[in-house]
Amino acid sequence: MEPLLVDVVHFYPRENAQPHNTVKFEVVNDEDPKTTIVRRGQPFNGVVRFNRPYNEAEDLVQLVFSLGDKPQMETQGSMYLRQDAVPNKHTWTAKLIAIQDNTLSFEVSTPVTLPVGVWALQVVTRLKNSPERAVYDFDQDIYILFNPWNPDDQTYMEDCSLLQEYVLNDVGKVWVGPIKTTRGKPWSYGQFDAVVLPACMFMLDRADIPFHHRGDPIKMTRVISRIVNSNDDDGVLVGRWDGQYEDGTAPSDWTGSVDILSQFLETQEPVPYGQCWVFAGVVTTVCRALGIPSRVVSNLVSAHDANSTLTVDKYYTETMEELDYDPNNPEKAPDSIWNYHVWNDVWMSRPDLPAGYGGWQAIDATPQETSQGMYQCGPAPVEAIKQGVIGLSYDVEFMLASVNADLMRWRKDPEAELGYAMVDTNNYHIGRKVLTKKPFVFDPIGDEDREDITALYKYKEGTTSERLALMNGVRFSERARRYYAVISTLKSDVKFTLRDIDTVNIGKDFRVTVDIENTSNEGRNIKASLSATSVFYNGVRADMVKKTEGKIFVGPQKKEVISILVRSEDYLPKLVEYCNMKISAMAIVEETKQSWADDDDFQILKPNINIKFNDDLIINQPSTVVLSLRNPLDRPLTGCEFRLTSSGITGRTFRVPAADVASYEVLQIELPIQPNKLGKINFVATFKSVELRDINGAASVEVMEG
Structure with missing residues (x-):
């Protein structure tokens, strides 16, 4: 008698x-x-058909699962099909469920700590x-992912209803813009698109993370x-902040992650260009695809x-x-304040840390500072950031400064010990608000879906x-102690x-005003300067728009006002x-040498894209979407x-050129579309022109049965 030969193996992809x-x-x-x-630590079903009936007394059937090209103990699972197999959360088992002539039905259980990825299967008989053995190579992909629904998985979330948002929701919002005009920018995560899991596997291989580390969400999120970012190992996105994007896609033109990941997978080259919310959008797509709960977080005034030094110093x-x-550090870029900065929270337990630091962890893919020699940041327990416990892995100190540094201003003073005297210190300026999207709500036009997680x-600022x-945090840092000693x-x-x-609508004038008392x-003689500058959102100044300097006398117990008008x-x-825009004011009192400086950021506001549908959307039937926009210039x-x-x-994404539009007129285009999913679907739009870009819009609409 010969060993059994496999005809077919099937895993019921839809039923599992x-x-x-x-x-x-x-x-x-x-x-x-x-x-x-499928997800780890949870049984899934399969069936195998042989060339002859299975004989329990004679035949042995072995399933060998492996991950990567050099399987070792953690990346291989080998078990015989047995009727008495007992599933166990720490080991592989294969339970024989039914025998019908040539066909065996079975159930595979995987360890709950299993590395995630594309597993290969051999059936050995x-x-x-x-x-004498016969070996059959199964030629289809079996993805095994993290399982945040399983209480034994490190990514487990007790409130499983939240996984509908943090793993299964494929559309979201990122809050962008200065503190007073922050708005939610819609983003399509698209983690279920056919291209995303293959792109994730390609990313992990390029990052060279060993296969046996791929079951640990701490190591995985640090690598993600x-x-x-492309800074160390030709990763997904090239960061750029200078407005020069002609040889790629401007960060503001992206509508979601799928176009970025598919371009990365296809060209195997870093994609130009990203900024913080683009990095964060892609991170959420990758984490949710792999089964790690994730959300995008915006820190206003970062x-x-x-x-x-745990301070932001201006000189x-x-x-x-x-x-x-x-x-004090001329060879390094100076401290800076971003209007806003966007990173991610990911959810996991932290068995590597003392109790109490599991739950949300901050990770940041925007390349700002290196950590252990590479542009990576986190996972930093959000609880450790809040408590100022900077010794815990990873990068808590950098994240603590992002949300809670003090702003200190220093003026050159040859007599001062540090060479600079303190002008003032502001404990309230940094980390004004930390925002994310509220679970289960998507508000395409307004802000109903905004959640404040500061x-x-x-x-609370100013509390003990x-x-x-x-x-x-300062106590643990020699350098920070010196700075704080000077106050x-x-x-x-x-x-x-x-x-x-x-708020200033685009095309309108505004005034920079300082009240002096x-x-x-x-009497006091005061030398003052006022200016308005255009700035990039990361705090880098672009162009001086207007500046004035002068002297003013303010009598005893008197008030005065100085101002400049800035025209469109x-x-x-x-x-x-x-x-x-950044408005800045500085002053020095001649009699007392008291100095003062302050600045404020705001945004010139632009219109949104209006998205309308002329008729009901019916599945698999052609329809029309109308996009319109009023030129505010x-x-x-x-x-x-x-x-x-x-x-x-x-077709997922469409790029449509549109005609020039005269001043103050409405630009409108119609676009043929065909819905292919029932229920609520979301649309995200962006608009650009030579004169105006970074215009957004979103809409949600129901698709019905025909």
Whole structure:
């Protein structure tokens, strides 16, 4: 008698997907699915048919699963099909469920710590008393993913309903813009698209993470934070912040992650260009695809502490001109303040740390500072950031500064011990709000889906707990201690207030105003300068729009106002992407040498894209979507293009050129679409022209049965 020969192996991709929460993956829903996607630590079913009936007394059937080209103990599972097999969360088992002539039905159980990835299968058959073997190679992909639904998995989330948002939701929002005009930018994650899992596998291979580490979400998320940027190992996205994107896609033009990941997989080259929210959008797509709960987090007024002092330091000359370098660290980029910065929270337990630091962990794929020699950041326990416990892995100190550093201003002073005297310190400026998308809500036009999670990252500003958490961090850092030791009592009998600018619509004028109050009984001569500058969102200045300097006398116990008017024709030619402006004011009191400086960021506001449907959407029937936009400028828009993405339509992403549009007129285009998914589908749109870009829109609509 010969060993059994395999005719066919089948894993019921669609049926297994239901209990494994993988039913949304597109490849599982193909006409004849060839890819199985399941989660670790949970049984899945298969069937094997042989060339002759199975004889229990004579035949042995062995399943050998392996991951990678050099399987070792953690990346191989080998077991005989047995009727008495007992599933166990720590080992592989294969239980024989039914025998019908040539066909065996079986159930495979996998360890709950299994490395995730594409597993290969061999079916090995032999007779009990014979060494002769027959080996059958199964030629389809079996993806085994993290299982946050399983209480024994390190990614487990007790409130499983939240996994509908943090693993299964394929559309979201990222809050961008300065504090006063922050708005939710819609983003299509598209983690179930056919291209995403293969792109994730290619990324992990390029990052060279050993296969046996791929079951550990700590190691995996650290690597993801590294490989989503291209700085070290030709990862997914090239970061760029200077407005020069002609040889790639401008960060503001992307509507979602799938186009980026498919371009990366196809060209095997880093994709130009990304900025923080693009990196964060791709990270969430990758994490959710692999089964790690993830969300995008925006920190409004975010510190980039380049010299580990837990402060953001701004330096001025003796006459209060701002320096664009750090005199104590001239070879390194100076500290900076970003209007906002976006990173990710990922969810897991932390068996490597003391109790209490599991749950949300911050990771950041935007390449800012190196960590252990590479551009990677996290996972940093959000609880450790809040408590100021900077010794815990990984990068808690950098993240603590991002949300809670003090802003310190220094003026050159030859008599001071550090060479600089402190002008002032602001404990409230950094980390004004930390925002993410609220679970289960998607508001295409408004802000109903915004969730404020500042309290997870820091105690309320000014409370004893908040100061103690920051000082806890300062205690562990020699350099930070020196900086905080200088906070001195300065003689200041003149009060300066820079008035906030809330909103300015594009094309409108605005005014920079400072109120001055002399509280002393003597007159004061004040030298002051006011300016308005266009800035990139990471705090880098672009162009001076307008500046004025002068002297003013303020009598004893008197108030004065100084201001400049900035007209639209002053700023329009000098705006850079996202239309962010910085107003700055500096002053020095001649009699007392008291100095003061302040600045404020705001955004020139632009219109949104309106998305409308002329008729009901019926599945698999052609329809039309109408995109429209009013030109807010007193000049025509040229080189216009819309980009529209939805995971619920055939073709997914469309790029459509549009005609030039005259000043203040409405531009409208119609686009044929065909919905291919029932229920609610989401659309995300962007618009660009030579004169105006970074315009967004979104809509949700129901698709019905025909």
